[in-house]
Amino acid sequence: MVEPLKVGLAGLGTVGTAVVRLIDKQRDALAARCGRPIEIVAVTARSKKKDRGIDLKKKRWLTDPFALATDPDIDVFVELMGGDGEPAKSAVEAALATGKSVVTANKALLAKHGMTLAGLAEKSGASLNFEAAVAGAIPIVKTLREGLRGNSFHRIYGILNGTCNYILTRMEQDRLSFEECLADAQRLGYAEADPTFDIDGHDAAQKLSILASLAFGLKIDARAVYVEGIRTISLADLDAASELGYRIKLLGVAVKTESGIEQRVHPTMVRKDSAIAQVMGVTNAVTIDADGIAPITLVGPGAGGLATASAVVADIADIACGTRTPPFGRPISRMSVSRKAPMQRHEGGYYIRFMARDRPGTAATIATRLAEQHISLESIVQRHTGDRPPANGRKRTPEPVPVILITYATSEDAVRKALAAIKRDRVISGEPQLIRIEKN
């Protein structure tokens, strides 16, 4: 009789209860696949009384996550409490320090303390698995850590936040404003009451820092990620993008450049016929540009109880099967420091939208300022809003007209300088909109 793998589970929210159910349902299949049964022997959560619709009678109940993490009778500590502070941090650290393997879905903890945790795991020989921390059920961590071990990478980018993708999708498909779509997302449970973390790009940045670490051997550091959210994206931008053959997505991008690995999260124009542009609603996707071969894209559910639980269970099964790998795919001694992306040196195409004052000389001024910065244009779209005389019969003050520019590859520095000069020249009204184009 083979000894079962004994699991202690901390956190019985949506994901935790789904993990209990899934391990129960897949008991036989998992035992056959791993050569030994997986058994949740002890659990902890904030409230013992809450009815979660799962049978916990045969499992020990501990009140202290730290005690569970160091319990001599468990082999694996599964951390589903969340948060980058206590009790998750100390509990995970204690488990790893005592040689117990850890499975976690906690991207915030990894983004902040990933290297400390990896160090503890390396020292004690424990596993630290976190498939569920990025892109839910999509096996992107395993793919980068093991599946593509033979490749080196040029770039990795993805739709890592379902809330933002849902909002952008609804705006485009139903012609609604950002605010209306956000309210809908909140009603449907896709966005928190305080949506800042999602819509300002911080959730995607944490996930990107994990992927960049796996792909490029960077010491994980979410603070090195340049972050912009989707609050400023308007229907006018989505329409202009569509007309020019693009779609706007909030992408996380980690890319090898001459000055190191650039990590950034921002609204991005992607070609409408690319795989990533087809990804709609709360779905996540990651594209991997490995050296010398065509891109590989993984698409799937990025959140949800069962989707996340399936990643957690796969991680536990890996431990039961004896699969071993350094947490970030290589020893810490082989990892390099993340450097803050120097966005002023970012090179690429840009989408620029502004309202130009409708008077003689405006076009010449704008063209001159762009030329001064050696910016070439791929396309210009300018639409007069029409020359209807004002209703009151008085002489019309010309309304500003929307102008959309698509530049060829240039530097962000050049674009910002040109726009600052154009603003000083007072030929545009309001703030220009700037969206980076990602070649794909």
Added chain:
Amino acid sequence: MVEPLKVGLAGLGTVGTAVVRLIDKQRDALAARCGRPIEIVAVTARSKKKDRGIDLKKKRWLTDPFALATDPDIDVFVELMGGDGEPAKSAVEAALATGKSVVTANKALLAKHGMTLAGLAEKSGASLNFEAAVAGAIPIVKTLREGLRGNSFHRIYGILNGTCNYILTRMEQDRLSFEECLADAQRLGYAEADPTFDIDGHDAAQKLSILASLAFGLKIDARAVYVEGIRTISLADLDAASELGYRIKLLGVAVKTESGIEQRVHPTMVRKDSAIAQVMGVTNAVTIDADGIAPITLVGPGAGGLATASAVVADIADIACGTRTPPFGRPISRMSVSRKAPMQRHEGGYYIRFMARDRPGTAATIATRLAEQHISLESIVQRHTGDRPPANGRKRTPEPVPVILITYATSEDAVRKALAAIKRDRVISGEPQLIRIEKN
């Protein structure tokens, strides 16, 4: 000093030479990731003299693959010779029997002898890895075998043959005939001089049988796959599909039904806005429908020297890292027999295109025959080709008109019976075209 993993490589074609180059290029990274170096110590190929642009001086050259497979100084035998017969079969068997792990890209060998090989591996404790056998660089084998170990599956389907997808893409995009596109594919090296194996669906069927085995625990058997190729697909079909919101792809589908797992390869109508419909050219893709979660789709290069080599190297790295799993994800004792898909019982929607004789009563006859088989129609498209009087001024014999029917879900048996009756009624001319619709 850690002992290197010693590899013997049989076959130095495009993939084999790419493997030699890649292991050389990635030497340090692989050693860091696996904790031990990987070294190709011995090789064999048909001709020793051929200049392959790689340095083989430090590797032993053996003339006999069987001798290489059983060489006491190698840990892993990499089989890249191809073919389901000798010498590949005996060499792989001998390696596994003596406890040497095997990495192969040989789908034909697996489709025909996979269970025998798995049995040998199970007995000796050797690994049998074959990521490169299906969908090139896409890590679909690892995903099914390890990454989604927590899931059970409802269906798995994919574009598994790049040649067919290239032809269908070119036909649609450039409005060329099947024959023209096939000739182009041959010119570009995407299709063999004898293209039968690809375009008649047999290549996809072998790959599907491997995926079905991994996903559903079926004893691999390519003969259990129902196979239809793409020879009969015309531009008229692609146009009609497009108009109705579909695209035609050669899919391999393995799906759980009431009468067991149905394995089939045939031209398929997929919704144009689905992830799989966006996959163009020689690209491959696989969609996994796991129980209870949204589909997961993997897209990437299905062929090419470096793409295939990267999968081979990842497989070797897994052995260097000590990752162990049964070849098909579970012990043979837990696998069940593949049964030939009973296509007459296949349930689904159908696209039917035929030329109807343009005379009174035709529509009524067709409608009656469909009703007799309880077939309901989702849409009917009929186009008169125009009523131009014949040039010679004589009384016009009405030309047959194309009719396109889309049925709601029904059984293949019912569709075939209705079409047979319609043919007997002599209201259509020629053979009707029948394409299954896959819900996605």
